[in-house]
Amino acid sequence: MRIAVLxxxxxxxxxxxxxxxxxxxxxxxxxxxxATAGRTSPDPMGGPPFKEWLAAHxxxxxGTFAEAAGDSELVVNATNGAASLAALGAAGAARLAGKVxxxxxxxxxxxxxxxxxxxxxxxxSLGERIQRSFPExxxxxxxxxxxxxxxxxPRRVAGGDHSVFISGDDAGAxxxxxxxxxxxGHKDIIDLGDITTARGAEMVLPLWLxxxxxxxxxxxxxxxxxx
Amino acid sequence: MRIAVLxxxxxxxxxxxxxxxxxxxxxxxxxxxxATAGRTSPDPMGGPPFKEWLAAHxxxxxGTFAEAAGDSELVVNATNGAASLAALGAAGAARLAGKVxxxxxxxxxxxxxxxxxxxxxxxxSLGERIQRSFPExxxxxxxxxxxxxxxxxPRRVAGGDHSVFISGDDAGAxxxxxxxxxxxGHKDIIDLGDITTARGAEMVLPLWLxxxxxxxxxxxxxxxxxx
Numbered sequence: 001m002r003i004a005v006l007x008x009x010x011x012x013x014x015x016x017x018x019x020x021x022x023x024x025x026x027x028x029x030x031x032x033x034x035a036t037a038g039r040t041s042p043d044p045m046g047g048p049p050f051k052e053w054l055a056a057h058x059x060x061x062x063g064t065f066a067e068a069a070g071d072s073e074l075v076v077n078a079t080n081g082a083a084s085l086a087a088l089g090a091a092g093a094a095r096l097a098g099k100v101x102x103x104x105x106x107x108x109x110x111x112x113x114x115x116x117x118x119x120x121x122x123x124x125s126l127g128e129r130i131q132r133s134f135p136e137x138x139x140x141x142x143x144x145x146x147x148x149x150x151x152x153x154p155r156r157v158a159g160g161d162h163s164v165f166i167s168g169d170d171a172g173a174x175x176x177x178x179x180x181x182x183x184x185g186h187k188d189i190i191d192l193g194d195i196t197t198a199r200g201a202e203m204v205l206p207l208w209l210x211x212x213x214x215x216x217x218x219x220x221x222x223x224x225x226x227x
Numbered sequence: 228m229r230i231a232v233l234x235x236x237x238x239x240x241x242x243x244x245x246x247x248x249x250x251x252x253x254x255x256x257x258x259x260x261x262a263t264a265g266r267t268s269p270d271p272m273g274g275p276p277f278k279e280w281l282a283a284h285x286x287x288x289x290g291t292f293a294e295a296a297g298d299s300e301l302v303v304n305a306t307n308g309a310a311s312l313a314a315l316g317a318a319g320a321a322r323l324a325g326k327v328x329x330x331x332x333x334x335x336x337x338x339x340x341x342x343x344x345x346x347x348x349x350x351x352s353l354g355e356r357i358q359r360s361f362p363e364x365x366x367x368x369x370x371x372x373x374x375x376x377x378x379x380x381p382r383r384v385a386g387g388d389h390s391v392f393i394s395g396d397d398a399g400a401x402x403x404x405x406x407x408x409x410x411x412g413h414k415d416i417i418d419l420g421d422i423t424t425a426r427g428a429e430m431v432l433p434l435w436l437x438x439x440x441x442x443x444x445x446x447x448x449x450x451x452x453x454x
Contacts, residue, residue, distance in 0.1 A: 122345055157454045165434075197437045200433035204431050207419075211419070211451060220454070223389075223450040226384060
């Protein structure tokens with residue numbers, strides 16, 4: 001499948017590399033590809049500079065948000081939640097129309113200090129805002145409840161014995177995303193319902209962040225244990 | 228231990244019965260004990276009328292919020308989240324001073340229809356409001372992330388292999404609550420930190436409610452799976 005991964009941070013890179021390794025044709029989308037490709041300073045999360053990373057991942061393309069989205073069959077929104085609507089606007093509603101968009105972002109708001117709060121929250125979610133802003137796109141919220149490493153390699157913790165959620169209005173799009181998740185190794189995929197259920201998935205972030213603090217590792221996940 | 232359980236709904240009754248069965252001396256607190264004791268109509272959740280329930284649980288007392296709290300060593304807030312501050316105010320700050328208060332409530336707001344939203348949320352939590360309103364009480368948020376049946380009998384799902392959280396400012400109070408949770412069968416008790424971490428624990432409720440909808444049973448819980 002031709003997949004556009006919008007966002008070149010840790011999440012975008014990790015997803016792009018994993019989807020490329022599965023045989024998909026992946027293009028990373030960014031605001032200014034020249035600036036991104038030229039970046040020689042280390043990644044803020046401690047990874048290699050983007051230029052080195054891209055050279056080491058020969059099969060992965062780089063383009064503007066619009067170029068990446070235009071040429072894709074499926075789009076992943078891995079941009080910073082605060083910038084997601086702008087990034088998708090730059091990709092362009094026409095280029096996103098009819099496509100499945102997997103929204104893995106979280107609306108974290110650091111403006112009030114640490115820990116971040118959510119914006120939107122409670123009566124609204126970023127997943128819903130994206131769906132409403134791009135009504136012809138088939139938005140599925142997923143993967144936002146775990147670290148990037150676990151998104152693409154769930155087996156690294158407890159052999160993959162934990163859960164991932166999907167929320168969206170389009171049943172066909174959820175089937176596509178379910179298959180993509182299974183191809184990454186996810187076993188317990190729980191369909192929460194329509195896109196409004198993204199509120200619940202996004203609102204676990206404050207607990208995730210506290211758990212990250214006390215466990216001292218991002219290698220953990222939620223498992224929904226039932227009888 | 229002499230325990231006051233404030234609130235006579237399903238959660239309060241379930242906790243009172245279980246704590247009584249463990250040998251604690253339990254008094255249920257309610258706004259109007261005469262009205263509560265006289266209730267002969269079925270419980271809204273399908274349980275027996277309160278009068279029958281109380282007769283079947285001979286060791287458990289019933290009093291006003293103030294009577295229950297005044298005679299207790301430890302207090303459980305199992306009132307409706309929207310009414311918790313008023314109920315605790317009726318119990319009286321002096322009667323709660325110095326005591327451990329286990330807050331199991333959730334600030335669910337049904338005023339905008341279903342599903343309920345949270346109020347407070349995000350930059351604030353009910354646990355924090357209670358701690359701030361009763362500064363001499365040692366508030367520990369816990370158990371609010373699961374159904375009443377699992378609170379008191381975690382082994383009924385997956386042999387108890389799931390998690391419970393505690394949040395609070397007082398280390399000694401958290402030790403008391405940890406021991407109480409262990410006595411109920413909880414194995415994986417995660418201390419999230421100070422009372423502000425109650426935000427994270429309360430904010431999983433929207434996901435819990437959606438999972439309840441799709442799983443069709445309240446017999447499930449979150450397990451924090453780590454490497």
